[in-house]
Amino acid sequence: MFNVTPTAVARLIHLLADCTCDFAIRIVEKDGRLQLKRDQRRTDDTTFADGSRVVLLVAPQVARRLSMRTLDVRQTKRGIRLSLTRG
Numbered sequence: 001m002f003n004v005t006p007t008a009v010a011r012l013i014h015l016l017a018d019c020t021c022d023f024a025i026r027i028v029e030k031d032g033r034l035q036l037k038r039d040q041r042r043t044d045d046t047t048f049a050d051g052s053r054v055v056l057l058v059a060p061q062v063a064r065r066l067s068m069r070t071l072d073v074r075q076t077k078r079g080i081r082l083s084l085t086r087g
Contacts, residue, residue: 002066004048004056007073011082012048012055026057029065034084 012025019038024047026039039057041047046063048056058066066084074083 001068002046002058002063003070005070005072008071008082009048009050009055011073011080013050013053016055024054024057026059027062027066028059029062034062034065036082 015025015036016023016038023038023040025036026045028035028037028039041054041057042059044060046058046060047054048058056071068086069084070087072083072085073080075081
């Protein structure tokens with residue numbers, strides 16, 4: 001199962017702060033790598049929300065790839081970044 005920590009949800013909310021529309025962050029696979037982009041919800045998405053606001057979208061095929069992973073944050077020299085870890 002794919003998990004998202006509360007700190008990752010807070011970071012996603014921060015990334016969406018300037019977006020007044022009905023968008024969330026989507027994890028997509030492109031050229032074998034996972035990336036983030038703003039997108040709208042699709043009917044088959046797995047969603048993660050903060051209260052009533054959906055902040056993260058994951059398509060079924062990406063959700064399978066993320067199984068047994070956790071989305072969290074880590075501090076880097078460039079600031080706070082989202083990070084995938086096992087477990």
